[in-house]
Amino acid sequence: MGAGDLETVTRVMARVRANVGHVIEGKGEVVETALTVLLAEGHLLIEDVPGVGKTMLAKALARSVDGTVKRIQFTPDLLPSDVTGVSVFDPDTRRFDFHPGGVFANVVVGDEINRASPKTQSALLECMEERQVTVDGTTMALESPFLVIATQNPIEMEGTYALPEAQRDRFMCRVAMGYPVPAAELAMLGSHAAANPLDDLEPVTDAGEIRKLIGIVAQVHVADPVGRYAVALATATRTSPDLVLGASPRATLHLVRAAKARAALAGRTYVLPDDIHALAVPVLAHRLMPGVEAALAGRTPQAVLADVLARVPVPDPA
Template identity: 75%
Template structure:
C-alpha cells in the first residue's frame, strides 16, 4: 500500500502544479484511475475541466488521445473505420481516437446520442467491434470526459447507460480567491502544461491497479455497500436507483481510497465518502421530487444517512 500511496502522491502533486486549490478533485481523479474506472467532469465552462484531464494524462507516460466532441462528429471517428486499400485490394482497419491508454473526451455532451453510443462498448468491455471484428484496447484504459450542464445551449443529455459506465462524476467548481490569484501568476506568461513531466508510466499504473484490486473488503462492508445501493432503488423520491454496476464501482473506488490512505482493507467510511461522486449521476428523481424541487444529491444524502453503518475495522 505504501507504493500505491507514494506513486499516487506524486501524481497528485504533479497535477496540482496546474490545478490550483482543488486537491479534493485531484484526489477523486486519482481514485478513479486506480480503480480502473472512467471519470466524468461536469461543470460550467472555464473552470479547468480540460486542464485537469490533460494534466492527469501528462503525469502518466502512456498514449493519450483527445477527442473534441462536436455535433458533426461520427461514431467512426471514435472507434475507427475499415478503409479499402486499392493496392492490396483488401480492407484495412484505421484505429479511431479511442485507441489510447487515456482518452480525453472534451465536451462529450455536444455530440449526438448516436456518436456518444460509440463509447459504450469500449468503456464497459475495453474493446471495439468494427465490421464484425473485435479489437482489444490496451491496459490501462481510462476515459476522462468533460461536459457542460445540460441546461446549456447545444448540449445533449447523456443517456442512462452512458452515465452508468462512468465510475464517478466530479464538479471542479470555482477556485477560492487565493487560488485564482496564484493562477494569474502561474498561467500568466506560459502554459504550465508545457513544463509538466510524467511521474509514472502506464505499466506501473497497471501494477498498482492490480494491488488495489487485492484490498480486502469484509462481508460486513460488502453488505453495507449493497444496502446503500438497494436503498436508492426503494426510495419513492427516485425514479431510477443504483444499478448492480454502481455497487461494483462503489466497492472498487472504496478499495482505491483505502489504498491511498495506506490501508489494505476497506472501512465503511470509504464507502460513505464516495456515495455522492459514485452514485449521484446515475439517479433520476421521481416526478413528485422534481416538482418539489428536491435535488438528487439531497435525496441521496438523506438515503445514505438512514442506512445503518456496520461496526467493523477490517
C-alpha cells in the same frame, strides 16, 4: 499484498498528485477522486460550467502518465467511426485496412462529450464497459490501463445533449470542479498568465507501473459487513419514493472498487465503511433519476442520496 506494495501505491500517486497540483490550484479533493478512479479501472466524468479547468484537469492527469494519450473533441458532426475507427479500402493491396479511432489509447480525453449526438455518444458504451472495440464484425481489445476522462457542460446549456442513462452508468465517478477560492485564483493569475503550465508538465509514471498499482489495489480486502453496507445503500436508492431510477448493480460494484482504491491511497489493506460513505455521492448521484414530484419540489439526486446516507445504518468497523 504487503506493506511494500502499499508504499509503492502511495509513493507513485503522491508524485502524480503533486504533478497535477502544478496545474490545478486548490482542488485537492477533485484530484484525489481522479486518482481513485485511475486505480479502480473506472472512468471519470467532470461536469461544470465553462472555464473552471475541466479540460485542464483531464490533460494534466493524462500527461502525468507516460502512456498513449488521445483527445476527442466532441462536436455535433462527430461520427461514431471517428471514435472507434473505420476500415478503409486500399486499392494498392486490394484489402481493407483498419484505421484506429480516438479510443485506442491508455488515456482518452473526451472534451465536451454532451455536445455530440446520442448516436456518437453510444459509440463509447462497449469501449468503456468491455474495454474492446467491434468494427465490421472484428473485435479488438483496448490496451490496459484504459481510462476515459470526459468533460461536459451542464445539460441546460445551449447546444448540448443529455447523456443517456446507460452512458452515465459507465462512468465510475462524476465530479464538479467548482470555482476556485480567491487565493487559488490569485495564484493562477501569476502561474497561468505568462505561459501554459501544461507545456512544462512531464510524466511521473508510466502505463506499466499503473498496471502494477491496479493489481495491488484489487487485493485490498472488503469485509462482509462493508460489502453489505454498499448493497444496502444501492437497495435504498431503488426503493426510494423520490427516485424513478436507482443505482444499478454496476454502480454497487463501482462503489466497492473505488473504495478499495481509496483505502490503498490511505495506506490500508482493508476498506472501511467511511470509504463507502465518502464515495457514495460521486459514484452514485449521477446515476439516479428523481421522480416528477421530487423534481418539481427541487429535490436533486444529491439531496435524495444524502437522506439515504443518513437513514442506512453504518456498520461497526470492528
